Structure formats: structure tokens, C-alpha cells
Amino acid sequence: MTRTVGRIAETLADTRSRDCVTFAADLVARLLLDGGMSPGEGDRLLRSVAAKLARSQYPRDIEPLFAEWPDGVSDPAVELRACLLGELALIGSGGGRRSLETYADRLRELGHPLARLPRTRLDIEHRFGVRIRGLGSVKTAQQLRSRFPEAPSTDGGAVAGRGARDAQDDGRANAAARPFRAGGWARGPEARFFTLPSPLSPDDFGISFIKQLPLRCLTGEGNRRGNALACATTSDDVLNELFTASYVGGVNGQGQGGAYARLHAWESFYALMGLPTGVPLLEAVRCAADHRWLRFMAFTDWFHHDTSDPAFAVLDPTWTRVAVLAATDTDVHREVG
Structure with a gap:
């Protein structure tokens, strides 16, 4: 019965009418307050209804939902409205x-996590939720080379990689991996950080450097033929992959909705650059332009080469700190590790 009422709320949210807006929001709040749904089901319903309201309803019909100020952030009704504001920001509505x-x-005063995000989409977020025919996930070396310029291998990169030191930071690693963990990807992502004794020349920042790092994702020969390679990319490409990982979810996982996928993407993006959470987003965008960004691909036992295998390496502006994030998903079986 609870799931049926939830489907009714989604249908109402998708039906253009001021009354439907009110009824949909009220149904969701009542369902979640009654405790008849698991946290995962409740989050999915709430975020689904928020997305449908943003896409289907006129802003003037949504506006009455925000007539009363919230006293706290734990109320499901408040959470629905926070998600709705996030969805409206992504489509450029309600401003x-x-x-x-x-x-x-x-x-923002109450400290809701979504409130730190701007009410308009930033230029660096221009690809969020946009699907372009022929530009799905990168699965082969040929696809990677066709979209991005390859970073050449160098002997200097290999020497520098052997001198890299592990800079373990569990909190930062968890933040970097959040889009993939939240989306329920098949295998736990690998997020690692390294320091270098001397600055690395950007020309040496390529696959020969990455292969020398003690990464789990590069262990083993693998069942597929192919040589590891790395290609130069841009910060907006990386940010979009992080958003998509959470927004779409893993094959056996669950999409997190636009508002939270955006939050998870930025949290991961900050972690990759090692920025404190208090840095304004536009300042983070400026900082991202000073970093070097790589996509890389390997044919090892760790990667599935099935649905999606994003892997990135980031070199900071001092050329002495490197962050690596790799994830893999499959619909064959579910793994943990």
C-alpha cells in the first residue's frame, strides 16, 4: 500500500496543476513521517517527486510550497523542498x-548540505544530465583516444612515479569516492593520494608515471588485451563523470537524483583537489584551471570493461601532489572491495 501511494504521489507530481503540486508534496511528507518506507525507498521517492515537480510544474504553482519557513532540516517536508530547489537550479528555473x-x-542558515550549492547552474556544470548520441561511457582504448589527446609516456615520468610517497587520508578518500558509493557501483572505488619529493614536469604526467604508483586498479594482467594509456582531459569532463556516477547510479545501484548527485560530484571534486569545504565554488572552478587532469585506462583484473570504467589522475599546481580516483561497474555480478 505504501508503494502504491508513493506511485500516486509521483503521478501527481508529473501532472501539471497547482493542486497536484500540493497533494504530491503532502503525500510524500506523510509517507515518510509514518515510517512505512525504508530510508533508501524514502530517499528515492522524495527525490523522484522533487525532480518531477521541477520538470513538470509551472514555477508559479510550485511557489506556494515555500510560503512557510522551516524550523529544522530533519522534517521530510523540508527535505523535499531542499531537493526541489536543487532540481530547479539544475534546469535554470525558479530564479x-x-x-x-x-x-x-x-x-543555508540551518546548515542543510544542499544549501551550499548555488541557485544557478555554473558554466563548468554545462554537461550535467545532458546525453549526446554516440558519447556514452568510455569502454575501449579506441574510444578514449578518439575523444581526448593522449599523454605520451616518458622515462622521466616512470622515474618520478617510483619516488611517489603514499599520503593516506581516509576522510578525503571517502569524499572522493562518494558519487560511486552513493550510486551503488559494483566495486568500491579506489581513491589514493601521493606526494612527490620534487616538482613533476607536466610533460612527465602520463601513463608511465601512473603505472609506477602502487594502485590496486593496476594490479594483475587482466583477461582483456590492451596496453594502459592516459589522455589529457578537462575539469568539466571529470566533474560531469562524477555527477553522472551518482545521478544514474550503478547497474545494480540507484540514482541519487539531480540535487544530491550535484552535491556528491562537488564533494568529490573538492577532495581530488584537496580543497577545504569552505572554499566558494567559483574559487574552486578557478583552482581547477590550474590543475592537470588525466583520464587513464588499464586492462587489469580490477577493471571490468563492461558498463563503465572511469579513472582519473590529478596533478596540483605545485606539481608535487597527485590524486587518483578509479571506479568500475558491471551488471554480471556485484563485488565489494
């Missing part, structure tokens, strides 16, 4: 409406 802006300011 300039006083009640929405005031509600967003109140959420």
Missing part, C-alpha cells in the same frame, strides 16, 4: 522568486 530565495537562505 528571482522571493519565496524560493528566502527559503534557500533559511536552509
Whole structure:
């Protein structure tokens, strides 16, 4: 019965009408307050209804939902509205409406995690949720080379890689891996950080350097033929992959909705650059331009080469710190590790 009522709420949210907006929001709040749904089911329903309201309803019909200020962030009704504001920001809707802006300011005062995100989509987020025919996930070396310029292997890179030191940081690693863990990818991602005794020349930042790092994802020969390679990419490409990992979810996982996928992507992005969470997003965008970004691919036992295998390496502006993030997903079986 609970799931049936949830489907009714989703249908109402998708039906353009001010009354449907009110009824959908009320149903979701009541369902979650009654405790009849598991946390995972409740999150999925709430975020689904928020996304449908943002896409299907006129802003003027949504605006009455924000007439009353929230007293806290634990109420499901408040969470729905926070997600709705996040979804509206992603589609560029609802801007300039006083009640929405005031509600967003109140959420920021209360410390809601979504409230740290801007109410408009940044230019670096231009690919979020956009699907382009022929540009799906990169699965083969040929696809990688066709989309990105290859970073050449150098002897200097191999020498520098052997001198890299592990800089373990569990908190930072968890933040970097969050989009993939939240989306329920088949294998736990690998997030690692390294320091170098002397600056690495950007020309030596390639696959010969990465192969010398003690990474789990590069262990083993693998069942597929192919040589590891790395290609130069851009910060917006990496940020979009992080968003997609959480927004779409793993094959056996669950998408997190646009608002939280955006939050998870930025948390991971900050972690890769080693930025404190208090740094404004536009400052983080400026910092990202000073970093070097690589995509890499390997044919080892760790990667599945099935649905998606994003792997990135990031060199900081001092050329002495490197972050690596790799993830893999499959619909064959579910793994942990």
C-alpha cells in the first residue's frame, strides 16, 4: 500500500496543476513521517517527486510550497523542498522568486548540505544530465583516444612515479569516492593520494608515471588485451563523470537524483583537489584551471570493461601532489572491495 501511494504521489507530481503540486508534496511528507518506507525507498521517492515537480510544474504553482519557513532540516517536508530547489537550479528555473530565495537562505542558515550549492547552474556544470548520441561511457582504448589527446609516456615520468610517497587520508578518500558509493557501483572505488619529493614536469604526467604508483586498479594482467594509456582531459569532463556516477547510479545501484548527485560530484571534486569545504565554488572552478587532469585506462583484473570504467589522475599546481580516483561497474555480478 505504501508503494502504491508513493506511485500516486509521483503521478501527481508529473501532472501539471497547482493542486497536484500540493497533494504530491503532502503525500510524500506523510509517507515518510509514518515510517512505512525504508530510508533508501524514502530517499528515492522524495527525490523522484522533487525532480518531477521541477520538470513538470509551472514555477508559479510550485511557489506556494515555500510560503512557510522551516524550523529544522530533519522534517521530510523540508527535505523535499531542499531537493526541489536543487532540481530547479539544475534546469535554470525558479530564479528571482522571493519565496524560493528566502527559503534557500533559511536552509543555508540551518546548515542543510544542499544549501551550499548555488541557485544557478555554473558554466563548468554545462554537461550535467545532458546525453549526446554516440558519447556514452568510455569502454575501449579506441574510444578514449578518439575523444581526448593522449599523454605520451616518458622515462622521466616512470622515474618520478617510483619516488611517489603514499599520503593516506581516509576522510578525503571517502569524499572522493562518494558519487560511486552513493550510486551503488559494483566495486568500491579506489581513491589514493601521493606526494612527490620534487616538482613533476607536466610533460612527465602520463601513463608511465601512473603505472609506477602502487594502485590496486593496476594490479594483475587482466583477461582483456590492451596496453594502459592516459589522455589529457578537462575539469568539466571529470566533474560531469562524477555527477553522472551518482545521478544514474550503478547497474545494480540507484540514482541519487539531480540535487544530491550535484552535491556528491562537488564533494568529490573538492577532495581530488584537496580543497577545504569552505572554499566558494567559483574559487574552486578557478583552482581547477590550474590543475592537470588525466583520464587513464588499464586492462587489469580490477577493471571490468563492461558498463563503465572511469579513472582519473590529478596533478596540483605545485606539481608535487597527485590524486587518483578509479571506479568500475558491471551488471554480471556485484563485488565489494
